[in-house]
Amino acid sequence: MSVFPNIEMRRPKPLEMAALLRETVARNASDLHLGAGMPPVFRVRGELTPMNCDPYAPAEVAGLLEAILTARHREVLGRNKSVDFAISLPEVGRFRVAAYHQRGALSVALRLLAKGIPTFAGLGLPESVARLSQLRDGLVLVTGVTGSGKSTTLATVIDDINTRFRRHIITIEDPIEYVHANTCCLINQRELHTDVPSFGDALRDALRADPDVILVGEMRDLETMRTAIMAAETGHLVFSTLHSRDCVSTVNRLVGAFPAGEQTQVRQQLATTLMAVVSQRLLPNASGSGRVPAVEVMFSTPGIANLIRQGKDDMIYSAIETGSQLGMQTMEQSLTRLIEEGKVGLETGIGAARNGQLLRQRLTARRAACCAEAVGLRG
Secondary structure, eight states, X not given: OOSSTTOOOOBOOOOSHHHHHHHHHHTTOSEEEEEBTSXXXXXETTEEEEOSBOOBOHHXXXXXXXXXXXXXXXXXXXXXXXXXXXXEETTTEEEEEEEEEETTEEEEEEEEOOXXXXXXXXXXXXXXXXGGGGOOSEEEEEEOSTTSSHHHHHHHHHHHHHHHOOOEEEEEESSOOSOOOOSSSEEEEEEBTTTBSOHHHHHHHHHTXXXXXXXXXXXXXXXXXXXXXXXXXXXXXXXXXXXXXXXXXXXXXXXXXXXXXXXXXXXXXXXXXXXXXXEEEEEEOTTSSSEEEEEEEEEOOHHHHHHHHHTOGGGHHHHHHTOGGGTXXXXXXXXXXXXXXXXXXXXXXXXXXXSHHHHHHHHHHHHHHHHHHHHHHHO
């Protein structure tokens, strides 16, 4: 049975990628999915919506992709069966492209990138996140699931550094999503498969190029993690991303990626170098017109560094929860604020929490306390 059983086959299917990209923008969609045996599928406000047209044949999807592949990306796709890159269509926008094989045929996912680089306020991020651009050295991680806005947050941080400081910034990305002009900083952006074969190679090269700031698009393997930590130890400010749910699981994942015999040493290194973790996810807003970020923020303090060093990761959450005066907040505190401000619906916020029942109880208790306070003031 079709995943989209109610499609009415009425419109002619677009056979040019440019037409599909224009349709993506016209629908205010964040993503476009193309695959054999299905029509184009758009993600609008977080929900998948198919176009009312005939499904594509495998050769048609291959033809749409072929039109936007470079020789180098075609080579990578043939060798690895997948490739990531970015394209720009004048007067339409810039898109990140992920092409891959599934069940012997090609599929493509395209994401519309924001025009220009947004500000912290424009993204709806906590004010404390702006402090990341003021750091001089150490490791900063922005985490979350695919599509949670990690790359956009980091682009905003890099842009803020670029407008305020004089530094040499090297970015290593797969692909380059946001193009930065040299404003106050000298910025060199390197793209996987085009400028360098791997994150690890690019990171080692970067250390010999006199950088102040290094952005690693994603810490995908042990070698990249090891080199990024070492770069932070030697006085560089290193930004990167991880696919992890929250700040505590980020620490666990980093440490767990190393062999057991190295994990004690890695904890010592992270206690010294890990400056901040920002974990975020995008939720549908209450009006249904867009999405808003729920954000967990952890800054390194002597107490948190000591917990990391001793392996008491389960206590980090409490340290974040009580660190609001330092700009920290847990995901539950962020969700509580979004619900109380009417930015997300109650069930949406509860569904995004680690423990939805606990969040519901906290909200009930806060409302009861506010009511009691109001009664007391009237009395």
